[in-house]
Structure formats: structure tokens, C-alpha cells
Amino acid sequence: MGHRKPLPTAEEVTIPQGHLWTKLPLVLAVTGVLAIAAGWFIADDDHSRNYAWLTGFMYAGSVALGCLFFVIVQHASNAGWSVVVRRVAECAGMALPVLLLLFIPLYLGRMDIWSHWMDAHHAAGDPIIEGKAAFLNEGFWTIRAAVYFIIWSGLGFFFWKTSVSQDSIADPEAARSVTKKMNTMAYPAIVLFGLSTTFAAFDWMMSLDPHWFSTMFGVWFFAGCCVSGFAFLGVNLLLMKKAGLLPQVNEEHLHDVGKFVYAFTIFWAYISFSQFFLIWYANIPEETTFFHLRMGENNPWQSIGMLLMIAHFGIPFLLAMPRTVKRNPSALLAVCTYLLVLHFFDLAYTILPNLFLGKHMVPTSTIPASAVCFAIGMFAIVWAVTAFMHTRSALIPVKDPRLSESMAFTNF
Amino acid sequence: MTTKVYTEADQLRGDVHVRAPLVLGGLDFNGVTEKIAAVIEKPDKRWFAALAFSLALLSIYGVCIVIVVWEGIGVWGNRAPVYWGWPIVNFVFWIGIGHAGTLISAILFLFRQKWRTGINRSAEAMTLFAVVCALSFPTIHVGRIWLLYWFAPLPNQMDVWPNFRSPLLWDFFAVSVYGSVSALFWFTGCVPDFATMRDRADTQLKRIAYGAVALGWRGSNRHWHNYEVAYLILAGISTPLVLSVHSIVSFDFATSQLPGWHTTIFPPYFVAGAIFSGFGMVMTLLIPSRKIFDLEEIITIRHMENMCKIILLTGTMVGYAYGMEFFIAWYGQNPYESFAFVNRAFGPYAWAYWIMISCNVFIPQVFWIKKFRTTPWIMFIISIFVNIGMWFERFVIIVTSLTADFLPSSWGYFSPTIIDVGCFVGSFGLFGTLYCLFVRFVPQVSITEVKVVMEQADPHWEGYHLAEEGH
Numbered sequence: 106m107g108h109r110k111p112l113p114t115a116e117e118v119t120i121p122q123g124h125l126w127t128k129l130p131l132v133l134a135v136t137g138v139l140a141i142a143a144g145w146f147i148a149d150d151d152h153s154r155n156y157a158w159l160t161g162f163m164y165a166g167s168v169a170l171g172c173l174f175f176v177i178v179q180h181a182s183n184a185g186w187s188v189v190v191r192r193v194a195e196c197a198g199m200a201l202p203v204l205l206l207l208f209i210p211l212y213l214g215r216m217d218i219w220s221h222w223m224d225a226h227h228a229a230g231d232p233i234i235e236g237k238a239a240f241l242n243e244g245f246w247t248i249r250a251a252v253y254f255i256i257w258s259g260l261g262f263f264f265w266k267t268s269v270s271q272d273s274i275a276d277p278e279a280a281r282s283v284t285k286k287m288n289t290m291a292y293p294a295i296v297l298f299g300l301s302t303t304f305a306a307f308d309w310m311m312s313l314d315p316h317w318f319s320t321m322f323g324v325w326f327f328a329g330c331c332v333s334g335f336a337f338l339g340v341n342l343l344l345m346k347k348a349g350l351l352p353q354v355n356e357e358h359l360h361d362v363g364k365f366v367y368a369f370t371i372f373w374a375y376i377s378f379s380q381f382f383l384i385w386y387a388n389i390p391e392e393t394t395f396f397h398l399r400m401g402e403n404n405p406w407q408s409i410g411m412l413l414m415i416a417h418f419g420i421p422f423l424l425a426m427p428r429t430v431k432r433n434p435s436a437l438l439a440v441c442t443y444l445l446v447l448h449f450f451d452l453a454y455t456i457l458p459n460l461f462l463g464k465h466m467v468p469t470s471t472i473p474a475s476a477v478c479f480a481i482g483m484f485a486i487v488w489a490v491t492a493f494m495h496t497r498s499a500l501i502p503v504k505d506p507r508l509s510e511s512m513a514f515t516n517f
Numbered sequence: 518m519t520t521k522v523y524t525e526a527d528q529l530r531g532d533v534h535v536r537a538p539l540v541l542g543g544l545d546f547n548g549v550t551e552k553i554a555a556v557i558e559k560p561d562k563r564w565f566a567a568l569a570f571s572l573a574l575l576s577i578y579g580v581c582i583v584i585v586v587w588e589g590i591g592v593w594g595n596r597a598p599v600y601w602g603w604p605i606v607n608f609v610f611w612i613g614i615g616h617a618g619t620l621i622s623a624i625l626f627l628f629r630q631k632w633r634t635g636i637n638r639s640a641e642a643m644t645l646f647a648v649v650c651a652l653s654f655p656t657i658h659v660g661r662i663w664l665l666y667w668f669a670p671l672p673n674q675m676d677v678w679p680n681f682r683s684p685l686l687w688d689f690f691a692v693s694v695y696g697s698v699s700a701l702f703w704f705t706g707c708v709p710d711f712a713t714m715r716d717r718a719d720t721q722l723k724r725i726a727y728g729a730v731a732l733g734w735r736g737s738n739r740h741w742h743n744y745e746v747a748y749l750i751l752a753g754i755s756t757p758l759v760l761s762v763h764s765i766v767s768f769d770f771a772t773s774q775l776p777g778w779h780t781t782i783f784p785p786y787f788v789a790g791a792i793f794s795g796f797g798m799v800m801t802l803l804i805p806s807r808k809i810f811d812l813e814e815i816i817t818i819r820h821m822e823n824m825c826k827i828i829l830l831t832g833t834m835v836g837y838a839y840g841m842e843f844f845i846a847w848y849g850q851n852p853y854e855s856f857a858f859v860n861r862a863f864g865p866y867a868w869a870y871w872i873m874i875s876c877n878v879f880i881p882q883v884f885w886i887k888k889f890r891t892t893p894w895i896m897f898i899i900s901i902f903v904n905i906g907m908w909f910e911r912f913v914i915i916v917t918s919l920t921a922d923f924l925p926s927s928w929g930y931f932s933p934t935i936i937d938v939g940c941f942v943g944s945f946g947l948f949g950t951l952y953c954l955f956v957r958f959v960p961q962v963s964i965t966e967v968k969v970v971m972e973q974a975d976p977h978w979e980g981y982h983l984a985e986e987g988h
Contacts, residue, residue, distance in 0.1 A: 115704050183533070199632050277534070281532075281534055318845050320780045324782065375785075387771075387779050506534030507534065
């Protein structure tokens with residue numbers, strides 16, 4: 106049916122030797138290492154350095170996880186439109202194994218970061234923390250962390266490897282069976298992804314204040330992963346297009362990526378607001394501790410909370426609503442970059458105030474400064490891996506049976 | 518021009534390189550119109566039986582409402598501390614069911630899910646009727662039904678206003694806005710089909726009636742353009758409403774301080790549950806409907822399979838929420854919260870809890886297997902389980918938390934009265950009657966939209982080339 110555009114070959118959509126993008130991984134990796142080093146030296150002491158590192162780690166991790174979820178959901182829904190943009194996201198999934206390296210300092214600093222419950226000395230005599238020791242204990246926590254990395258690295262590797270292996274299959278029937286395989290794997294992947302990100306959010310962020318709890322917390326982290334991961338995908342696509350790569354990705358695809366980013370920005374706001382609103386309205390002391398730490402006059406986090414409401418929801422909600430914004434490469438690039446920046450504030454708002462939990466620490470500007478450096482650095486590392494993987498294969502899964510559908514699709 | 522005859526086998530082969538056909542049996546445009554219009558033009562005898570049965574149930578509801586209004590709401594089983602018994606359970610149950618229609622019409626439209634066109638009309642109608650059933654419960658629950666208008670913030674010389682901080686008032690606004698927008702959206706979609714029915718009318722009365730609701734539709738280019746724009750805008754407006762209504766219903770519970778009610782995951786969990794129950798009801802209605810009205814070539818097995826997948830997904834999401842609630846009840850180490858959950862699962866209402874878990878989480882897992890997703894009678898049975906499970910979910914949330922509240926001396930076992938049962942069963946009569954009338958007078962599948970997803974709608978369809986070449 107219809108007039109078909111000629112399908113690209115793998116050679117046509119491979120980044121040529123010496124292209125600007127092939128230099129990107131090295132540039133990003135150097136930037137990443139320098140930014141991480143800067144963050145390391147800016148920090149005043151080990152305690153604040155650890156928290157700043159955790160912020161940066163969760164930031165970079167959520168970006169890669171968001172891209173992995175994008176790939177999973179495209180396979181699970183048999184999406185046709187997204188074939189030309191999927192490889193770019195698949196490559197970001199390959200950054201997940203590298204995150205394990207960035208986790209090492211957290212593992213070494215675990216007794217400091219999660220001292221409230223991990224350190225028996227701290228926890229002794231606190232009936233609430235002792236009551237949840239069956240879940241919050243060092244051994245089980247370590248096992249769970251290992252399980253998350255196995256799941257994420259496994260899924261990231263599977264979806265990238267399987268998709269790349271399809272590129273060299275000449276027989277259409279064999280290529281279809283590869284797509285089918287990824288489709289089948291996507292359904293259990295959703296379950297694994299949902300549970301692992303939820304409990305990772307509990308283990309690494311919610312348990313920073315071991316008295317506090319929220320059933321919504323896992324969903325909140327998931328929403329943040331999606332916003333930042335999809336925005337990261339958008340940034341990559343738009344920069345590649347500006348660099349003359351991926352001519353197959355047209356404004357229709359950008360429009361759809363933009364819609365995803367936009368929808369999950371609203372979803373994030375819905376989840377964050379619901380969590381805040383229900384805790385505020387019921388006003389139960391066990392739960393309000395979270396916002397007590399972050400609200401009130403003279404509390405610097407108060408303004409970050411207001412910023413999140415206005416800048417992470419209000420502004421993008423109005424700004425990215427018109428379709429012209431999502432179809433205009435420069436405008437969409439601005440929106441995606443903007444949301445990636447705001448996502449940092451969301452995580453910092455959740456993680457960093459715990460530094461002052463039960464301690465009389467004086468807030469200094471070096472704490473957010475080192476968190477920003479770590480976030481930039483680890484984000485650059487994730488991006489470096491992503492960009493490196495872009496150079497390792499074709500940029501489009503050229504043997505995907507739905508490629509022609511993807512290239513011909515139009516929005517209504 | 519040749520029309521290829523597709524069969525269920527073409528849909529179920531699981532091809533990844535071609536999209537499954539959505540209209541089977543070689544129907545062309547005219548065939549689709551004839552098939553859908555025939556439901557209205559040649560009524561089936563079984564339809565009269567269904568209407569009579571629904572009316573019988575409706576009369577039970579009528580009698581019960583008269584008793585409730587005459588005697589007061591003490592005729593229900595609501596007793597201290599369970600002031601919210603079955604009527605609120607029924608309200609939330611019906612509101613939940615009223616979610617699939619607009620989800621299918623609006624959100625699946627935005628997701629470009631073409632299969633929605635086979636089922637959106639009847640699902641949306643079902644949404645509207647479920648909202649009517651839902652609203653009937655708070656209406657009679659206020660006791661003094663003649664003072665219902667006090668809900669509305671009407672200026673008065675006493676300067677008495679409804680409590681704007683109460684989620685119950687937000688419900689009043691949320692549900693009425695949702696009902697209005699859903700009705701508008703549904704009606705907009707119906708306009709071209711009403712025009713088709715007007716043009717086919719064989720009596721003056723039908724011509725005038727369908728003509729009035731067709732709003733002078735003549736199918737001009739400008740009409741179509743305006744229609745498409747209006748449809749897209751309404752889809753955009755409806756999408757946040759699908760999420761907001763059940764989020765606000767969840768606030769009725771979650772803003773309180775009652776263990777088992779107050780938990781932050783309630784809004785998305787209720788939305789997922791609502792979609793789950795809504796799809797359950799759509800399947801319960803459509804599986805017999807497509808058979809009785811001979812619409813199996815338009816509401817195909819593929820449509821059914823996709824709905825099964827959504828049921829599996831949302832059922833699993835609901836299971837995630839149950840798990841999170843239980844886990845955090847333990848993790849929070851709040852003795853009242855953990856008691857509420859242990860009491861649910863192992864206390865006097867354990868039977869209700871395990872019905873809920875089985876019907877909503879365990880049983881839908883069979884949809885992992887393709888055979889179960891493509892066998893109508895199995896799907897029908899599971900859809901009934903979904904309906905049962907979701908009613909019990911609301912029962913478990915409302916009753917188990919209220920019966921064992923903060924004052925152990927008032928704990929007791931909640932028992933419904935015969936009027937409770939009559940109201941609940943009777944509300945199915947209201948729903949069934951409205952649905953039967955819909956089936957009789959409105960094309961139950963969107964004639965227009967089904968044609969858009971057929972291959973003949975593609976101007977480059979190979980059939981046209983064959984016609985030009987003289988085949």
C-alpha cells in the first residue's frame with residue numbers, strides 16, 4: 106500500500122569515520138571525569154560528598170533507566186512510529202552496566218549515607234527502625250542492589266544486542282522472529298523494571314530518612330525516569346539532526362517524542378502533587394516529617410519546592426502544549442534540555458535535605474555545587490557511553506519489519 | 518475493485534511486519550453501514566427479552582429508592598461506625614466502570630490505537646450510563662433528596678456554602694464535569710452516524726428524530742474538517758478528566774486519617790483500578806453483544822484480545838498497588854496501619870479480601886496465554902470475575918477500615934439489609950435499561966470511524982489500482 110520511501114541500508118545510517126559525533130564520547134568522558142573530580146574537591150567533607158554523589162548517581166541513573174523504559178514500552182506496544190528513533194534509546198540502555206562503577210563510591214560510603222538504619226549503633230533503641238530491620242539491613246540491601254544491577258544491565262544489554270544483531274540478517278523471516286523475540290521479552294521486562302526501580306528508590310532514597318514512608322515513592326521515581334530519559338532521547342535526536350545525522354527522523358517523530366516528554370511531565374506533576382497533597386491534607390506526623398524538613402520560612406528548600414511546582418510543571422505545561430513547539434527542532438531541544446535541568450532539582454529536593462536529618466549542620470553552598478558537578482559529570486559519562494554505542498552500530502534498526510511504517514507515518 | 522476477505526486467522530497470526538486487519542469477512546464500506554444499521558433497523562427478539570429483564574431490575578431499584586427516601590437511609594445496613602456502606606461501594610464501583618469509555622475514546626485516540634474504533638461508541642455509552650448509576654447513589658445517600666441542590670454553591674441570604682475543603686464536594690464537580698464532557702464527546706462522534714440513520718430512515722418520525730440530532734450534517738468537506746478538529750480537542754480535554762475523576766474519588770478516602778484509607782498511592786491506583794473495571798464491563802457487554810447482533814466481523818477477536826491485554830496490564834498495576842500498600846503498612850511500622858492490613862487479609866473480612874485479590878490480580882494473569890485471550894467464553898467468565906473483584910475492592914477498602922476504627926468498643930460486623938441488595942441489583946437494571954435503549958436507537962459501532970481504519974480508506978489501496986487496470 107502507498108508510495109514507499111526507499112529504506113536506508115546499514116551503511117547509510119552509520120556515523121561516518123571522522124564525523125563530529127565520533128569525537129563526542131571522548132569529549133564527554135573527559136568532561137565527565139573533570140566534573141566529577143571538581144565535585145569531589147568542592148565538597149567540604151565525606152558526609153556531604155556522599156550525599157552529593159548519590160544525587161548525581163540517581164540523576165544519571167534515572168536518565169538511562171528512562172531510555173530503557175522507552176525501548177521496552179515500544180516493543181510491548183508493537184509501536185511502528187518509533188523504529189527510527191529506537192536505536193538511539195537502546196544505546197543509552199547500555200550505559201546501565203557502567204552505572205555499576207559509579208555505584209562503587211556509594212557502596213563504600215554506605216555506612217555514612219544510610220547510617221540511620223545500617224549502622225547498628227544508630228539504630229539501637231529505635232523501635233521503628235528495629236521493626237523494619239528484616240528489610241533494612243546491610244546484607245539484604247546489598248543483595249537487592251546487586252539484583253537491580255543485574256536486571257537493568259541484563260535488560261539494557263538484551264534489547265541493544267538483540268536489536269543490533271538484527272541489522273545483519275538478510276532473511277526477512279528471520280528478522281521478524283528477532284522482533285518477535287524482543288516483543289515477547291518486553292512484557293516480563295515491564296514487571297521487572299517496575300519492581301526494581303520502585304525498590305531501588307526505596308533503598309537508596311526513601312530510606313535516607315528511615316522513619317518516613319510513602320506508597321507513591323516508587324511511582325514518583327518512575328515518573329522522573331521517564332521525563333528525563335525521554336528528554337535525553339530528544340536531546341540526542343535533535344543534536345544528531347543538527348549534526349546532519351538521521352535524516353530519516355522527521356518532525357513527525359520529533360512531535361511524538363515531544364508528546365511523550367510532555368505527557369510524562371504532566372504525569373510527574375500529578376504524582377508529585379498527589380503525594381504532597383495527601384500528606385499535607387491528612388497532616389499525620391509520621392508522614393509530614395518529609396515536608397517539615399523542606400518547608401517553612403527561612404528554609405532554603407522552600408524555594409526549591411516552589412520552583413519545582415512552577416518550573417517543572419507550570420512553565421513546560423504551557424510552553425510545550427502547542428504542536429508547533431513539539432515540531433520545531435530548536436524549540437523542542439530547548440524544552441528537553443530545560444526539563445533535564447529541572448529533573449536535577451527534583452532529585453536534589455528529595456535527597457539533599459536528608460543531610461540535615463537529626464544533625465545540626467550548617468547548609469553551605471558547596472553541597473549543591475558539588476551535587477551539580479557530580480550530576481553533570483555522571484550525566485556526561487552516561488552520555489559518553491550512549492554516544493560511543495552510537496558509533497558501534499547503525500543508528501536505525503534497518504531490518505526492523507516496521508521500518509517502512511515508521512518512515513511513512515504522519516500525525517493527524 | 519476487489520475486497521480481500523480477512524479471517525480471524527489473519528488477525529491472530531501475530532505478524533510483526535503487517536498490521537492485523539480490523540474488519541473481517543470482506544466487508545466493504547457499504548457492508549459496514551448495512552451491518553451496523555441492521556441492528557437498529559431489524560430488532561432482534563432477544564433485545565426485547567433483555568429490555569424486559571432490565572426493566573424488572575429497574576423496578577426493584579425504583580421500589581428501593583422510594584423506601585429509602587420515604588423511610589430514610591436507616592433502612593440500609595449503615596451503622597456506627599460504618600456510615601459508608603454499600604451505597605458508597607456502589608458509587609465507586611460504577612464510577613470506576615465509567616472510565617473505560619473515555620479512556621478508549623480519548624487516550625487510545627491520542628495513542629493512535631486504530632482498534633478503538635470498533636468498540637469506542639458502545640464503551641462511551643456504557644461510560645455515560647455508569648456515571649448515571651454512580652450519581653444515583655450519593656443522590657439518595659444524602660437522605661433529604663429534596664435538598665440535593667445544597668451541593669451546588671448557590672448564593673443565599675444565609676451565606677451558607679458547601680465545604681470547599683471537602684473531597685465530597687470536589688467529587689460533585691469532578692463527576693459532573695466528567696459526565697458532561699463525556700456526553701459531549703460521545704455525541705460529537707455520533708453526529709455523522711445520526712446523519713446516516715436519517716438518510717436511511719423509512720418513516721417520517723425517524724427522519725425528523727435522527728435529523729434533529731444530526732445537526733444538519735451533510736458530509737461536506739467543511740463539516741468533516743470541523744468534526745475532526747472538535748474531536749481532537751475533546752479528546753485532549755477528556756484525557757486529564759479520565760485521570761482526575763478517579764483521583765478525586767480516591768481523595769474521598771486518602772485525605773482522611775483512617776488506616777487503610779490514607780496512603781499516597783491511592784490516586785494512580787484508583788485510576789488503574791477504574792480502567793481495569795471499565796474494560797471488564799466493556800467485555801462483559803460486548804462479548805454477547807457482538808454475537809447477538811452479528812457484529813463479529815467488526816468487533817473482532819483482535820479487539821477482544823487487545824482488551825484482555827489492557828486488563829492484564831491494569832490488573833497487574835492494581836496488584837502492584839495492593840503489594841505496595843501492604844509492604845508500606847509493615848515498613849512504616851505504624852501499628853494501626855499494619856493492623857488495618859492484617860485485619861483485611863486475615864480478619865473477619867478475609868473472605869472478601871481474598872475474593873478481591875483472586876479476581877483482580879491472580880485470575881487476570883491467565884491472559885499471559887494467548888489461548889485465553891482469544892477464546893470468547895473464557896474472556897467472558899474472566900470479565901465477570903473482574904467485575905466481582907472490583908466491587909469487592911471497594912467493599913474491602915470501605916467496610917474493613919470502618920468496622921475496626923479507633924474505638925474498639927464500637928467494632929462489629931457489617932451486614933447489609935435487603936434494601937442494600939435491592940439498590941445494588943436494581944442499579945444494574947438502570948444500567949441495562951439505558952444500554953438496551955442505546956443499542957436500539959444509536960448505531961452501537963461508529964460507522965464513520967470503522968471505515969477510516971479499513972484499507973479501502975487509504976487512497977493508495979491496491980484494490981483501486983486493480984480497478985484502474987481493469988481487473
